[in-house]
Amino acid sequence: MNAPAAAELPVVVIGAGPTGLAAAAHLIDHGIEPLVLEAGPAAAAAVREWSHVRLFSTWTEVVDPAAEKLLAPTGWTRPDPATYPSGRDWAELYLQPLADILGDRVRTGARVTGVSRAGRDRIVDADRDQQPFVVHVAHADGREERLFARAVIDASGTWATPSPAGGSGLAALGEQTAAHRITYRVPDLKDPAVRARYAGKRIAVIGSGASAFTALAYLADLARSDDGAGTKGVWILRRGISGSTFGGGTADQLPARGALGLAAKAAVDAGHVDAVTGFRTESIERDTDGRLLLAGEDGRRLDAVDELIVLTGFRPDLSFLGELRLRLDERLQAPVALASLIDPNQHSCGTVCPHGHRELSHPEQGLYLVGMKSYGRAPTFLAMTGYEQVRSVAAAIAGDLDSADRVELTLPETGVCGGAGLSDASDTQQTDGAGCCAPAPQLIRLAAPATVAAATEKAPTGGCCG
Template identity: 85%
Template sequence: MNAPATTELPVIVIGAGPAGLAAAAHLLERGIEPLVLEAGPAAGAAVREWSHVRLFSPWGEVVDPAAEKLLAPTGWTRPDPATYPSGGDWAEQYLQPLADVLDERVRTGAQVTGVSRAGRDRIVDADRDAQPFVIHVTYADGRQERLLARAVIDASGTWATPSPAGASGLAALGERAAADRIIYRVPDLKDPAVRARYAGKRTAVIGSGASAFTALAYLADLAKAGDGTGTKGVWILRRGISGSTFGGGEADQLPARGALGLAAKAAVEQGYADAVTGFRTEVIERDGEQLVLVAEDGRRLDPVDEVIVLTGFRPDLSFLSEVRLGLDERLQAPVALAPLIDPNQHSCGTVYPHGHRELSHPEQGIYLVGMKSYGRAPTFLAMTGYEQVRSVAAAIAGDLDAADRVELTLPETGVCGGAGLFDAPEADQSGDGCCAPAPQLVQLGAPAAVAVGPVAEGAPAGGCCGS
């Protein structure tokens, strides 16, 4: 029996998150059959894991236009565009209804374990581009399957692979042994069991981006509550504290993110968290029921009860080892995209929308999109992902004019984005950008025992505007 022509095969999309489901909607709009493979038990599985956290971006910016068209015949109505959803809202009110419309085109509990060219490992050149992709899948029930595809869109994100506490990019000595006291996500302090874990405890928060801001604000709120007496945060930064440490504040064109940075700053100034700067974690030692963090320069901190590591995420490239990817050696992002998003180089207003050309690889027909396309770069907006998949779907359909056309205007804050804590949707929208124009040392209030070190050269560990 002859194999079907490559153009008759579906496009396989890896991941049923915001970018993956939007990719499926754009493919359908172009008459191309998608098949979405989601490792989790439901659409938006990763988003559901931070369901308690509120987005920076309002509903008007987190619904893809092609997806909305697909949803419209079902009677679905987009929530108030000016309001800010939580991760749980996003998953339940948008991602799940979209997956329901796509129906059998979305398979959950489907873990992709390998992607290659049919009959060709990464070494073989002969007739390579004429072969379909072969995708190895293991289902939750243990069943395995091999699927053929005309193209592959990897929108699996980076949520499953958080970066470690160790400043070298590797786990700190003792980090794995202390796993029972360390988490790599913003804790849900509304959950009674989680709240009890941190109430009255001393908790180290490692990281300098939006997730760290969120954790600090949550811990400060807990400290102010009746059951949180004695709760204390210890904020560990690899750099010094400067004018850009807390983001753009009231000048941030994404007011939700600005409010988040101000909440973290207040937590420090009001004494609910101590900031320790220039601290690069090398060792995590046990001290009875507590942990002691040791820096590479030998500094030792007072013992803490818990550690929250929020040092960013990195892409899982293990199942792509047999395809030819062109990735930047630093960010692990596509080589043409990397200079646009490199936190060592760019400022928030200099990143422009991009599409299939910046996302292409030596292996024709495979694209990394969404948060995964940014590799280790820390900042991303849902709008950027939607524009990516619109362009990629057009390219797969052969409509290069549409694929090359930029159809998105980002705010001057560029691609800085993600999820954060925000409780004031009416906040001021004025200002010129997300980042402070020049690093200036911040004199923090007397109530906090703050170690202010030198301002490090280059970008902060969490990127220019948080992660």
């Protein structure tokens, strides 16, 4: 079958999450037809998987302007801009209505298995940029399809590819065999079946970010409950504990983030969680009762645990882009021009400059990685940053380089980094601050078990990844 002329083709957007749906809205705003392919059974499938988690960001920061413009004729109005949505709120009150208005432009149960140039594999140079993209799709009903596109925007995120427990970036020996006792997500302990899995058990948590904080706070709450007596957490850190381990505490410019760190610290102080530092997991074995035995690269072996929660970050799935020419940073697996701006050794979300099509471009013209996927393995990402990315990319595809090169985003001083959070926090407004990158103070000493409840009730927390 001959490929049609590129100008007649849609732009294929991979992923119907917050950034992918926003990309579709911006393309429509430029008169370009999008086709959004979502592997999951519904739009915002990944967000729905952490529906119990509350975002750090308010509604003001998680609604894209072009999407809101598209929704306005339907009578849609943004929820209270000062409140913090949960993942469920975000999906049901904004993302699903947006997908509904896009209609047939969004196809669910459509997994992209490969992208290339029509008639050109990775090696071929001749007329490469003149050929449309060819996108191979596997549908949930078993059908396979080949689609053509004038450009491809990959907003597939990183949710489906969590990092493993192994300290070297590879799965620990025995990790796959023990999969039935491991989760790579923050568990929803309000779900009765999930709660029963962890109640009264000894549970190891590997990780040092906001998701790990959340899991620790959840386990502490479970340990204090009537049905959770005997629950014990073991917090495994690859580094030692320092003044910055729990964030800024009460001095954090972001009360929501500070409260989350304080909740995790209180879980340790109250004895609901034991911390093991400098431990890099090499293998996971099972004892005669089927419990998990973790061994470290330094030869240490930990007491057996019943369950393991691995929260070591995410990484991009680049497998279906193998026939395209990418230029990625060798460490972060992010576009080279973007990598220096988001290096977690130097930056958190609030110090990342707004950026667009030029930083996101590759040798393969017309291909863009956006949203969380553009950050590769870097852990901090704002929904607002993703919206600015796709605004610029859509303008570039439309040929409006003046708009594409113009920065139209000012990150709020209280803008926050991605991560997980507590589901039962109130919708307290954030106070003014000087950004999310203030130097962390010394570790705050908290001894009272009640601190966890106080911290979790004061401020909502959660991931704001797009």
